[in-house]
Amino acid sequence: MSVAYREGIPALEQVHDEGGRSVGWWGMMFFIASEALIFANLIAAYLYLEIRQGGHGWRLPSEIWYPLINTVILLGSSAPIHYIAAKGIEKGSQRRLIWGLLATIVMGAIFLGGQVYEYSSLISEGFTPQSQLFGSAFFTLTGFHGLHVTVGLIFLLIVFVRALNGHFTKERHFAFQAGEMYWHFVDAVWVFVFSIVYLLPLLRG
Amino acid sequence: MATSTIVERPALVRQKRFSETYIGQWLTTTDHKKIGIMYMVTAFFFFVVGGLEALLIRTQLALPDGKVLDPQTYNEIFTMHGTTMIFLFVMPMFTGLGNYVVPLMIGARDMAFPRLNAFGYWIVLFGGLFLQSSFVFHAAPDSGWFAYAPLTECGVQGVNCIPATPSINMDFWALGVLLLGISSIAGALNFVVTIFKLRAPGMTINRMPLFVWMTLVTSFLLLFALPSLTAASGLLLLDRHLGTHFYQAAFNGDPLLWQHLFWSFGHPEVYILILPAFGIVSEVLPVFSRKPIFGYTFVAWSGVAIGFLSFTVWAHHMFAVGLPVVAQAFFATSTTLIAIPTAVKIFNWLATIYGGKLSFKTPMLFALGFVAMFLIGGLNGVALAIVPFDYQVTDSYFVIAHLHYVLFGGAVFAIFAAIFYWFPKMTGKLLNERLGQIQFWLMLIGVNVTFFPMHILGLLGMPRRIYTYAPDLGWNELNLLETVGAFIIAAAILVFLFNFVTSLRQGQPAGSDPWDAFTLEWDTASPPEPYNFKTIPVVRSRRPFYDKKNPETADWKVAVH
Ligand code: HEM
Ligand SMILES: [Cu+2]
Numbered sequence A: 001m002s003v004a005y006r007e008g009i010p011a012l013e014q015v016h017d018e019g020g021r022s023v024g025w026w027g028m029m030f031f032i033a034s035e036a037l038i039f040a041n042l043i044a045a046y047l048y049l050e051i052r053q054g055g056h057g058w059r060l061p062s063e064i065w066y067p068l069i070n071t072v073i074l075l076g077s078s079a080p081i082h083y084i085a086a087k088g089i090e091k092g093s094q095r096r097l098i099w100g101l102l103a104t105i106v107m108g109a110i111f112l113g114g115q116v117y118e119y120s121s122l123i124s125e126g127f128t129p130q131s132q133l134f135g136s137a138f139f140t141l142t143g144f145h146g147l148h149v150t151v152g153l154i155f156l157l158i159v160f161v162r163a164l165n166g167h168f169t170k171e172r173h174f175a176f177q178a179g180e181m182y183w184h185f186v187d188a189v190w191v192f193v194f195s196i197v198y199l200l201p202l203l204r205g
Numbered sequence B: 001m002a003t004s005t006i007v008e009r010p011a012l013v014r015q016k017r018f019s020e021t022y023i024g025q026w027l028t029t030t031d032h033k034k035i036g037i038m039y040m041v042t043a044f045f046f047f048v049v050g051g052l053e054a055l056l057i058r059t060q061l062a063l064p065d066g067k068v069l070d071p072q073t074y075n076e077i078f079t080m081h082g083t084t085m086i087f088l089f090v091m092p093m094f095t096g097l098g099n100y101v102v103p104l105m106i107g108a109r110d111m112a113f114p115r116l117n118a119f120g121y122w123i124v125l126f127g128g129l130f131l132q133s134s135f136v137f138h139a140a141p142d143s144g145w146f147a148y149a150p151l152t153e154c155g156v157q158g159v160n161c162i163p164a165t166p167s168i169n170m171d172f173w174a175l176g177v178l179l180l181g182i183s184s185i186a187g188a189l190n191f192v193v194t195i196f197k198l199r200a201p202g203m204t205i206n207r208m209p210l211f212v213w214m215t216l217v218t219s220f221l222l223l224f225a226l227p228s229l230t231a232a233s234g235l236l237l238l239d240r241h242l243g244t245h246f247y248q249a250a251f252n253g254d255p256l257l258w259q260h261l262f263w264s265f266g267h268p269e270v271y272i273l274i275l276p277a278f279g280i281v282s283e284v285l286p287v288f289s290r291k292p293i294f295g296y297t298f299v300a301w302s303g304v305a306i307g308f309l310s311f312t313v314w315a316h317h318m319f320a321v322g323l324p325v326v327a328q329a330f331f332a333t334s335t336t337l338i339a340i341p342t343a344v345k346i347f348n349w350l351a352t353i354y355g356g357k358l359s360f361k362t363p364m365l366f367a368l369g370f371v372a373m374f375l376i377g378g379l380n381g382v383a384l385a386i387v388p389f390d391y392q393v394t395d396s397y398f399v400i401a402h403l404h405y406v407l408f409g410g411a412v413f414a415i416f417a418a419i420f421y422w423f424p425k426m427t428g429k430l431l432n433e434r435l436g437q438i439q440f441w442l443m444l445i446g447v448n449v450t451f452f453p454m455h456i457l458g459l460l461g462m463p464r465r466i467y468t469y470a471p472d473l474g475w476n477e478l479n480l481l482e483t484v485g486a487f488i489i490a491a492a493i494l495v496f497l498f499n500f501v502t503s504l505r506q507g508q509p510a511g512s513d514p515w516d517a518f519t520l521e522w523d524t525a526s527p528p529e530p531y532n533f534k535t536i537p538v539v540r541s542r543r544p545f546y547d548k549k550n551p552e553t554a555d556w557k558v559a560v561h
Helices: A001-008 A025-052 A066-078 A078-090 A094-126 A134-165 A174-204 B023-027 B031-060 B070-107 B114-133 B171-198 B210-242 B255-272 B275-289 B296-312 B325-353 B362-384 B387-392 B397-427 B433-459 B476-506 B545-548
Strands: none
Touching: A001 B545, A025 A134, A025 A174, A025 B171, A025 B210, A066 A078, A066 A094, A066 A174, A066 B296, A078 A094, A078 A174, A078 B397, A094 A134, A094 A174, A094 B275, A134 A174, A134 B325, B023 B031, B031 B114, B031 B397, B031 B476, B070 B114, B070 B210, B070 B255, B070 B275, B070 B397, B114 B171, B114 B545, B210 B255, B210 B275, B210 B296, B255 B296, B275 B296, B275 B325, B275 B397, B296 B325, B325 B362, B325 B387, B325 B476, B362 B433, B362 B476, B387 B433, B397 B433, B397 B476, B433 B476
């Protein structure tokens, strides 16, 4: 495209911009869609194995309260990045961008810490990925999600540092927008994972 | 965007940067045309590798009690043959072709994400080399291209089979496939966004060339099917290295989980390998028949229908594992259903050439060869959907016959049609026509001599994936015949390579439009300038370049699209 500019030929985007979402937004959307499908496959595998094992429901040896609080924190973390940071930068406010991001990052980190704590107490009770099939499935599904939280956090941290350096403006902040999209996705997926892993067995009684 | 900020200043003597040298231009390029060519050359290289592996297989099987390969090596060779042909040849070849042609066809200057595009290419190259490097470590994957558990978990904690010690063979496979998957996802989302967002003014969805349509459907299939493979091979790696039990029956796990996950990728995958071929043929046949495609809408939407249906048929690969009868009936039905949109296309192609002014240049020959061979492969595919028949021939050479009629007779013929058709666009030179004809006939004969007898051998009970056979089973003559056929194919490929090298050097200059073609890519120089079009064309019908050349009878004057 560089050459086109050099010869004074307008790039296509300038010739006809039909409006609508940016190319980057669509790219991010399809990337997220295919990631979501990996989760869908893992969830399907989880349910398939659970049912094949007799369908009595897989129940964790631990209490549900801790993961429940953790869930509230993770879902809550979608609020500051949207209502404070995104709405802020749309009005050009750097301060709101930075504080909103920070709040979300802290909440995400708390969730991750909670997950590590949960894992270690389960493992100390002898419930491990190797101990039984349920363990394999539990740690894989929640761990894959934890991996996504971690990636999301790294993503947001990079955006945060860039925000501190004033890289984003009212008009140009796609990296931030992509980070926000990814974070919402990580949150939304957790709703499914949490329902399948923690709530479904309760329904079965 | 990789905007180089260098300003041309002839007065200044400046050191050339690496990215300005000839090699550097290729290694650092983000131009879709260069990337496309790199994809295709790489894919062809792997085609040769996979082809040599096929020749080894056929040499071993030429005579009973063959001694060329030992059983373990044979397993590695056929596994790598299938894996290479599918993941390293056909897929990158179509990605490369799409890369080159799609932006030109829709009147764009490049793909939507040029750097992501380059990233995808380099991953394919290194993923491919990584897979092949397993031979160096005497640890090539050996469980077949669909890597069935629990074979893939031999020796892993609690899974007993021979060999009893875990080997790293299948780690190469699982990691390689994960890598290649990343690249395909990157490529696919790039195509989808490019096709949705970067079309020239007037290039509505309903005016897009059919190759663009099929690339779009293929990209969606990749986006939605590859995640199953990613999940499946991820779990496999966990079983092998973390001690989880997903595929281990002894621990309540289930080897069939692998089959379900794999084939819910695997069947859409076979359409990923053939839909772009449909697209190619739908471009070539009209140009060499001097007619617009018959029933554009049907060709386009039957492709979409195939895309959807392809997600509902996966368990036809699993009839023999003891699925519930209801499930078998369901999958048999959905599989036969998918034959309908496929047959629609065949009729469209036949109607396109019917009554046309046919010119039998090499691209046309390969396209016609495609229709004939794919028809055979499609028909015996429908036969395999009949469950009782499948019980008899599954895992026999009948299946090998089927998959080679669709993959070789189908995909590979279409690829050669594409190479002969677009080579002049990419290089400005024509491939030699005489050599092209020789290659075509050699290949047509070779393919049928090699793969047709496999039907019979399958019916005679010869299982696939056996490394040798006893002399008194009545299989000797046909096996020898197949091996002869394989070497005829090899000769055809040699003719092509010779043609390629000589034409590149001293081929006849092609001009920008050697075939009097219809679509926008021919409305540029050959090869096109880096920015493709000086001014972005405005499109008013399905054959924009035809309109420009024939303003009197332009499509938009006669038809309402
Ligand atoms: C010279 C051309 C070729 C010959 C002679 C050939 C021969 C063979 C033979 C004999 C087998 C069966 C091995 C066995 O089951 O023991 C095989 C398997 C296979 N071939 Fe080819 N082949 C050729 C080209 C191709 C091409 C172009 C493709 C794909 C585009 C392909 C895809 C496959 C696949 C997927 C398998 C199954 C591998 C497996 O069982 O895991 N082949 N081939
Ligand atoms: Cu299938």
